[in-house]
Amino acid sequence: MDRFQNLVYSVARRTGLGSDDAGDVFQATFLALYRNLDRIEQPETLPKWLSVTAAREALKLKRNASRFVDDAAVLDRLDDVLADEEASAEALAIEAEDADYWRRALVELGGRCEQLLTALYLDEKSYDEIMSSLEMPMGAIGPTRARCLEKLRKLYQRDRPEALDS
Amino acid sequence: MxxxxxxxxxxxxxxxxxxxxxxxxxxxxxxxxxxxxxxxxxxxxxxxxxxGFYDAPADVTAAAKSIFPLPVRVAVRLLGTTLAGAGARGETAVQAAYEFEGGRARILYQPEEEGWSVMARVEGEGWRAFPAELDEQGRVEFRVQALGEARLRLVREGVEVVIDPPSEEADASR
Incomplete structure (x- = not known):
């Protein structure tokens, strides 16, 4: 569970759920895993299975929480709504699984590169803020960022060569 | 490139x-x-x-972990090891035999160009193996970067067997 907690929780949060609802999705996902352990024969399919299940649970929770479910017109086309939801869950799961590879590559990258890429993309800090917090000259941020991204891409490529276009 | x-x-x-x-x-x-x-x-x-990436809060993770009953870990006895020739990097392959409640395992830790190959054969019914799956003959094979990472975990009906690589032999082979 420690290996996959970030993957599952991130799927829920990225659908726009708050921390309480994301916690419910997390619980529901691992409960589903426990009930279906015997059906998961290939360990390597587990990340995909978890992401799809978490996405389905998150979208179901959002649908149930929205008021328009009571609308008779929507109920008439519930099959379409559910089909759209399933397609969205699949797409979310693919993105989430891929993002998890990038996350692990970032952690493995470590050091100044991890700090810089985290500041730039996850924390969305400005160059001025990065100059101050990482004590890095303004002129070094751009070139360092490019070098770090290339290292990150190589780590990702090593673990997931089939997913890259280059 | x-x-x-x-x-x-x-x-x-x-x-x-x-x-x-x-x-x-x-x-x-x-x-x-x-x-x-x-x-x-x-x-x-x-x-x-x-x-963005979101770590689940500790209480959320703990609650989810409580869903899964913890398997009972049984003791493993190392029956013996033998050195099995030098590998590609000059390091020595190690073959080891283990015994535990309900089964036995023979494992070959073999150095490769990059990392180690681990090949095992598990005797006994109903085991599931991690990080790779047992085939119909009870064999499992996986690769790791360092010998210290070559942990094989076997699980069966609430029982867990953890086999770590023989560290003394690993040190001697370097």
Whole structure:
């Protein structure tokens, strides 16, 4: 569970759920895993299975929480709504699984590169803020960022060569 | 592998991936399939990073862990080890035999060009193996970067067997 907690929780949060609802999705996902352990024969399919299940649970929770479910017109086309939801869950799961590879590559990258890429993309800090917090000259941020991204891409490529276009 | 113009263009490709304009890079990408691929990779990487990662709160993880009954870990006895010849890096392969409640395992830890190959044969019914799956003959094979990571975990009906590589032999083989 420690290996996959970030993957599952991130799927829920990225659908726009708050921390309480994301916690419910997390619980529901691992409960589903426990009930279906015997059906998961290939360990390597587990990340995909978890992401799809978490996405389905998150979208179901959002649908149930929205008021328009009571609308008779929507109920008439519930099959379409559910089909759209399933397609969205699949797409979310693919993105989430891929993002998890990038996350692990970032952690493995470590050091100044991890700090810089985290500041730039996850924390969305400005160059001025990065100059101050990482004590890095303004002129070094751009070139360092490019070098770090290339290292990150190589780590990702090593673990997931089939997913890259280059 | 990027060469010449492509390697000089990389910083501009990063600009494009971040959504900034770079006419020179855009023109190059339009004519260079390799850089177009790199750009798509960078765009996916930047998009993934920007989407953010969220660690589940500790109480949420703890509650979910309580769903799973913890297997009882049974003791493992090392029956013996033998050195099995030198590998590609001059390090020595180690063969080890283990015994535990309900089964036995013979494992070959073999050095490769990069990392180690672990091949095991497990006797006894109903075991599931991690990090790789047992085949019908009870064999399992996986690769690790360092011998210390070559942990084989076997689980069956609430019982867990953890087999770590023989450390003394590992040290001696370096």
């Amino acid at each position: 990027m060469k010449g113009t492509c390697s000089r263009m990389f910083a501009a490709l990063v600009d494009l991936a971040e959504g900034r304009e770079s006419a020179e890079a855009a023109a190059h990408v339009a004519q260079c399939a390799s850089c177009a691929g790199v750009l798509r990779d960078l765009e996916r990487g930047v998009r993934s990073l920007r989407a």
